[in-house]
Amino acid sequence: MSETFCKDPRGELRAWFAGTRSGVVLQGLEADYLRGAVCMGYGKNLAQLGVNGWEERYLDADCGCALIVEPDMSLAISPGTRWIRAEFVQLPLDTESVDVLILPHVLEFEPDRHQLLREAERVLKPEGRLHILGFNPLSLHAWWRPAGSSPLHWGCISPGRVLDWLSLLQFTAEWKAGMSASLARVSYPCRSLGDHVVATFSTVYAIRAIKRTYHYIPLNSRAVSHPQILPQGAVGASSRAPHASGATRAERLSGVLRGNPFQVDRS
Numbered sequence: 001m002s003e004t005f006c007k008d009p010r011g012e013l014r015a016w017f018a019g020t021r022s023g024v025v026l027q028g029l030e031a032d033y034l035r036g037a038v039c040m041g042y043g044k045n046l047a048q049l050g051v052n053g054w055e056e057r058y059l060d061a062d063c064g065c066a067l068i069v070e071p072d073m074s075l076a077i078s079p080g081t082r083w084i085r086a087e088f089v090q091l092p093l094d095t096e097s098v099d100v101l102i103l104p105h106v107l108e109f110e111p112d113r114h115q116l117l118r119e120a121e122r123v124l125k126p127e128g129r130l131h132i133l134g135f136n137p138l139s140l141h142a143w144w145r146p147a148g149s150s151p152l153h154w155g156c157i158s159p160g161r162v163l164d165w166l167s168l169l170q171f172t173a174e175w176k177a178g179m180s181a182s183l184a185r186v187s188y189p190c191r192s193l194g195d196h197v198v199a200t201f202s203t204v205y206a207i208r209a210i211k212r213t214y215h216y217i218p219l220n221s222r223a224v225s226h227p228q229i230l231p232q233g234a235v236g237a238s239s240r241a242p243h244a245s246g247a248t249r250a251e252r253l254s255g256v257l258r259g260n261p262f263q264v265d266r267s
Contacts, residue, residue, distance in 0.1 A: 022181040029179040031057035048102040093123040126213035173209035178202030
């Protein structure tokens with residue numbers, strides 16, 4: 001397959017996926033991973049940033065709550081897909097309205113990557129899932145390919161850096177899987193040492209992050225009540241306890257001897 005590209009970077013990416021052997025293999029691997037990683041329940045809202053062209057392979061057609069955000073209106077989108085035109089750094093979505101958010105090869109081509117991740121954190125609900133797919137700059141595929149012949153030379157971000165950015169946004173994130181175009185397999189680093197090595201040098205990495213919301217308890221003088229010492233005479237006399245009315249010790253003891261249970265004093 002010939003490797004011909006368009007002028008815009010994201011157009012080049014779609015052409016590479018559709019017109020190269022490595023791209024076709026990765027299509028299947030990414031679809032298989034997302035099909036198993038994205039768990040949608042009743043009433044859940046899913047959003048994806050960017051069109052990759054094979055959403056129907058991992059998004060349930062019966063799931064009417066899936067939405068795709070795409071700034072380019074000229075792209076061909078699968079019939080029946082709900083989508084809106086918007087920039088990734090200014091999402092027209094309510095705060096904390098999305099349960100699952102997918103970013104398939106979006107960070108590589110976004111100049112303001114930090115703002116994109118801040119928007120992702122804003123629209124996700126607490127405990128919402130964020131799935132990121134990115135090209136691995138450590139991939140063996142990137143080392144021997146000539147410059148410009150694959151998307152691995154278009155501003156790749158290491159998974160470690162993405163994990164650091166997510167931790168600053170209070171996400172709990174992990175490197176979930178690696179997809180190798182040469183081996184045509186998905187490797188999960190947590191399963192074995194061999195899978196960890198393969199995933200480290202895979203063509204594409206997959207990161208799953210969970211949005212955590214922490215509620216802080218203020219530790220100030222108003223939040224903690226302390227006993228106060230009142231001046232003499234600030235509390236009125238009590239009809240039950242002569243001790244509160246200034247009775248002497250002898251009077252209190254005499255009350256005990258008379259058998260009044262409300263006047264017992266063990267001081």
